[in-house]
Amino acid sequence: MNSAGSFTIGPDHPALPGHFPGHPIVPGVVLLDRAVLVIGAALGVEQGDLRLRGIASAKFLAPVAPGERVEVCFAQEAPDIIRFVLQVDGRPVASGALTTGEATA
Numbered sequence: 001m002n003s004a005g006s007f008t009i010g011p012d013h014p015a016l017p018g019h020f021p022g023h024p025i026v027p028g029v030v031l032l033d034r035a036v037l038v039i040g041a042a043l044g045v046e047q048g049d050l051r052l053r054g055i056a057s058a059k060f061l062a063p064v065a066p067g068e069r070v071e072v073c074f075a076q077e078a079p080d081i082i083r084f085v086l087q088v089d090g091r092p093v094a095s096g097a098l099t100t101g102e103a104t105a
Contacts (some may be wrong), residue, residue, distance in 0.1 A: 004042035058096035
């Protein structure tokens, strides 16, 4: 897998107040959103322009706390499939596969 980069979700992120009071964790949808942006940048795609068709699979393996640095690794498995792994301090916290390309009717 290729290293795409990393991101950190700060404690002031608007999605955190309900997840969970007193013990905040970063919601999975926020992790996926940032991972897609980082992977797109690594592929040379303008921010928000990765033609994401869907999430073929996603597993959340461990919670991510605000302020933790999340490393993004990915592999282009087929022209329309990107596998990814998110890690914090070398431990996997999420993995899955994205489908890309034009949607077919």
